[in-house]
Amino acid sequence: MTKETILSYLGDHPWGETLIVLPRVSSTNTYLKELAKNGAPHGTVVIAELQTEGRGRLGRRFESPRGGLYLSVLLRQSPDFRLTPMAAEAVRRAIAASSGLRPQIKWINDLVCGGKKLCGILTELCGDAAVVGIGINCEGTPHEVATSLEAEGCPCDRSRLAAEVIRALSEMTPHWLTDYKRHCLTIGQDVQLIQNDAVRYAHADDMDEDGALLVTLADGTKERIFSGEVSVRGSYGYI
Ligand code: BTN
Numbered sequence: 001m002t003k004e005t006i007l008s009y010l011g012d013h014p015w016g017e018t019l020i021v022l023p024r025v026s027s028t029n030t031y032l033k034e035l036a037k038n039g040a041p042h043g044t045v046v047i048a049e050l051q052t053e054g055r056g057r058l059g060r061r062f063e064s065p066r067g068g069l070y071l072s073v074l075l076r077q078s079p080d081f082r083l084t085p086m087a088a089e090a091v092r093r094a095i096a097a098s099s100g101l102r103p104q105i106k107w108i109n110d111l112v113c114g115g116k117k118l119c120g121i122l123t124e125l126c127g128d129a130a131v132v133g134i135g136i137n138c139e140g141t142p143h144e145v146a147t148s149l150e151a152e153g154c155p156c157d158r159s160r161l162a163a164e165v166i167r168a169l170s171e172m173t174p175h176w177l178t179d180y181k182r183h184c185l186t187i188g189q190d191v192q193l194i195q196n197d198a199v200r201y202a203h204a205d206d207m208d209e210d211g212a213l214l215v216t217l218a219d220g221t222k223e224r225i226f227s228g229e230v231s232v233r234g235s236y237g238y239i
Contacts, residue, residue, distance in 0.1 A: 001049065001158045009163030015043040015170055016071075022046065026053040028072035029124055029133035037072070037128045042076035045166055055136060056120055058229065067139035069158050076129045082189070084109045084173040088130045089180040090168050091119055093165035098120045098189040099149050099156035106239055107186035107213050107230055108123070111136075115239045116147035134165060174209070181207055185239060186230055191215070195228035204230065
């Protein structure tokens, strides 16, 4: 995967001009946040073949060996609660277009296949801008919690996938949230809410226009959930 191979799929898309492809980096999000502080423009994309300190949500590590796609984009537009679910829908579309695989979405922004994680997304604010980081497992054997495009029988050219992800991120719109909800496996299920180490049980009723999960707790109280870990209750393992 090189800048040239990605551009061969991306054509003359404006974000191609500032695309950076690195053999290795600590974290594409960390690297891009530094560029953002030095004035990098909207649509700057950083891609790496591997990350030595890949970061996930809730302060977790994100294992990033060679064979995955690790991509971050800088968005200089007014902060929007909906960015994270819109990005999940963008990546879902890009994966479907380039590999044929039809992943589902685990609220708020993991893509899963057969109950295992295929992709994680980390959105971070940087001043007025946002950095959206995406990690997709392209190759590798599945294990307890993770799978890959290859393991699901849909291997694909990572340069093509990168180009599709870039294009979809540049076209994101709140109208996509209807499709997000159609593919979200969390909505309509009994779920476990884990926030600050406290576990509660609820039913996930819907997602509102801000991307918040609307739940009914065991005592009948309704709540809007913006963060934390939400897992489908009773299902074994990750989802
Ligand atoms: C999660 O699953 O908790 C989110 C994982 C996000 C991983 C991506 S890989 C590219 C970008 N750089 C990082 O350090 N993290 C994100």
